[in-house]
Amino acid sequence: MEKLPTYLTQNVYNVKNDDYLSVDIKSKQGNTLFEIYYYGDLYELEGKKQPFIVDNYTQEDTCIPCKIVAKDIASAEEILLFDGYQHGYNGMFCDEFNPEDVQARTLxxxxxxPCKVHIKFGYSIDYEEEKEDYVDANDNVTLINGNTITWEEVKRNGFDYISIVCETTNGEKTEIAALELA
Structure with missing residues (x-):
């Protein structure tokens, strides 16, 4: 589980690592049915039953990153599934966002x-090759948003692809997000 995103370590089971890191989500109580909440735009794609969650572009063509949260229907625990402001290579190193816009996001x-949540993460960036470009003397990295995290967090949270699939109690699966992040 070395590449598992740090923010999800308490909320995963059925971890599989092949071409992608695949995980299922559970609450701290072990519950697996969630309501989904998001910030962003919904993108209708032909042939898909549900729209994809994507970043929000304002009328001024300013990008505000999407955010996706699962809420346990039994305990109301909220689990952050993805935040484009702080996860993924682009959000960590390339894309600058207005902090006021990010703080004002409402879900x-x-x-x-209510559904089960399955997530796939892609990790194809060779961080070790880029390490000396980013790491300070304390093995920390300053992100584009000004936050500082450890090198280990960079490697785990700096995935370059995420797919989120919801599975309803009748077994119907729907992909609600598929984002390239590098």
Whole structure:
């Protein structure tokens, strides 16, 4: 589990590592049915039953990163699944966002029945090759948003692809996000 994102370590099971790191989400109580909440735009794609969650572009063509949260229907525990402001290579090293816009994001309930959540992460960036470009003397890295994290967090949270699939209690699976992040 060395590449598992640090912010999800308490909330995963069924971890599989092949071409992608695949995980299922559970609450701290072990519950696996969630409502989904998001910030961003919904993108309708032909042939898909549900729209994809994507970044929000304002009328001024300013990008505000998407954010996706699962809320346990039994305990109301909220689990951050993805935040484009702080996760993924681009959010950590390339894309600059207005901090006021990021703080003002409000979540909206996604229109899907309570579901299980399956996530796939892609890790194809060779961070070791880039290490000396980013790491300070204390093995920390300053991100584009000004936050400082450890090198280990960079390697685990700096994935370059994420896919989030919801599975309803009747077994219907729907991909709600598929984002290239590098």
């Amino acid at each position: 909206t309930k996604y229109n899907i029945a």
